[in-house]
Amino acid sequence: MSTPGDFKIHATDGEARRATLTTAHGDIQTPIFMPVGTQGTVKSLTPLDLEEMDAQIILGNTYHLYLRPGDDLVARRGGLHKFANWKRPILTDSGGFQVFSLQEIRKLSEEGVEFRSYIDGSKHFFSPEKAIDIQKNLGSDIMMVLDECVGYGADKDYTNKSLEMTTRWAKRCRDHYPKGSGGQIMFGIVQGGFYKDLREKSLEQLREIDFEGFAIGGLSVGESTKEMYDILHHIAPKMPSDKPRYLMGVGTPLDLLEGVSAGVDMFDCVLPSRNARNGTLFTSQGKINIKRAEFAEDDSPLDPECGCYTCRNFTKAYLRHLYMAKELLSYRLNTYHNLYFYLDLMKQIRAAIENGTFAELKAKYEAAYAKG
Ligand SMILES: Nc1nc2cc3nc(NCCc4ccc(CCO)cc4)[nH]c3cc2c(=O)[nH]1
Numbered sequence: 001m002s003t004p005g006d007f008k009i010h011a012t013d014g015e016a017r018r019a020t021l022t023t024a025h026g027d028i029q030t031p032i033f034m035p036v037g038t039q040g041t042v043k044s045l046t047p048l049d050l051e052e053m054d055a056q057i058i059l060g061n062t063y064h065l066y067l068r069p070g071d072d073l074v075a076r077r078g079g080l081h082k083f084a085n086w087k088r089p090i091l092t093d094s095g096g097f098q099v100f101s102l103q104e105i106r107k108l109s110e111e112g113v114e115f116r117s118y119i120d121g122s123k124h125f126f127s128p129e130k131a132i133d134i135q136k137n138l139g140s141d142i143m144m145v146l147d148e149c150v151g152y153g154a155d156k157d158y159t160n161k162s163l164e165m166t167t168r169w170a171k172r173c174r175d176h177y178p179k180g181s182g183g184q185i186m187f188g189i190v191q192g193g194f195y196k197d198l199r200e201k202s203l204e205q206l207r208e209i210d211f212e213g214f215a216i217g218g219l220s221v222g223e224s225t226k227e228m229y230d231i232l233h234h235i236a237p238k239m240p241s242d243k244p245r246y247l248m249g250v251g252t253p254l255d256l257l258e259g260v261s262a263g264v265d266m267f268d269c270v271l272p273s274r275n276a277r278n279g280t281l282f283t284s285q286g287k288i289n290i291k292r293a294e295f296a297e298d299d300s301p302l303d304p305e306c307g308c309y310t311c312r313n314f315t316k317a318y319l320r321h322l323y324m325a326k327e328l329l330s331y332r333l334n335t336y337h338n339l340y341f342y343l344d345l346m347k348q349i350r351a352a353i354e355n356g357t358f359a360e361l362k363a364k365y366e367a368a369y370a371k372g
């Protein structure tokens with residue numbers, strides 16, 4: 001009988017790992033991409049759509065669900081799985097990043113963070129314990145600790161003090177929900193900004209705490225791709241090799257391939273769903289924007305190599321028309337394709353690690369996406 005948090009590595013190819021992570025709502029095959037369902041829904045898609053494209057796990061958000069409809073309301077309805085009718089695993093972010101990135105007005109102290117609701121301006125306070133209680137109410141399979149994600153360009157002294165508080169908060173989160181006290185598992189979050197020594201310090205402090213997995217936070221915050229990859233390759237291989245490694249908020253198709261090559265197992269990003277809504281679509285030949293006039297009478301599918309519902313049933317001409325007409329179906333068909341593309345890329349990555357051809361797969365996409 002496997003236990004939530006069990007992590008079994010089946011194959012490696014360089015630093016890349018092919019593994020299985022056990023959660024209370026089923027096993028997850030990694031490397032994995034997690035579609036973002038901030039408010040308990042992946043915008044414009046149904047759970048059936050997500051199951052059809054083999055989404056194994058989706059991401060929800062403590063900050064948003066706490067403010068609306070309320071984590072207590074969700075708990076009274078049996079938790080987020082029941083409320084949203086999603087039977088597979090859910091990971092919830094702790095809200096740290098959202099408070100720091102969405103809120104101008106907020107007060108940070110050792111106790112936690114005070115902020116105002118973006119909905120009605122009411123005042124709220126997240127302590128580490130409160131952030132865990134909300135995730136307990138939501139019933140997510142993987143909980144994230146409350147952390148401070150320092151902004152891009154934060155100086156070394158501030159970054160150092162911040163990571164030390166994030167470690168103290170991480171300990172408080174773990175103590176508030178000890179390992180094995182329920183079916184939900186908990187990940188620590190490595191901070192340290194763009195300072196390699198501080199990244200190592202954050203990791204050394206966190207690995208003392210018994211988390212089922214570790215995330216890399218503080219990236220995808222406005223830095224260049226080179227700066228992200230530099231930190232990524234420095235810290236990912238140093239993270240516990242027997243536990244899942246999750247790179248938060250990342251990224252483009254090339255970022256996913258780079259992350260896997262550095263030893264990362266889990267990813268989430270709003271990019272595929274958000275870009276779908278502005279007509280930017282990912283294909284095996286690179287990125288295209290469907291609103292371009294050249295597609296007005298193009299009767300070919302979006303991506304001839306894609307097996308998704310959108311590519312099997314509609315032409316670029318029709319998808320362009322829907323976009324220009326601001327039809328709701330444009331969101332749905334574009335989102336369906338982009339997420340299918342990301343999930344299929346991860347499926348190709350898993351197979352490539354199993355048969356030792358990951359480098360070739362990475363080179364293929366680097367060529368297709370070279371123009372950025
Ligand atoms: N708890 C926690 N959560 C995080 C979430 C993050 N998400 C990101 N980046 C997402 C950035 C991002 C935002 C929007 C778009 C689409 C439009 O361009 C793409 C990426 N970085 C992140 C860092 C943290 C972090 O340290 N701690």
Ligand SMILES: [Zn+2]
Binds near residue numbers: 310311312340
């Ligand atoms: Zn498609």
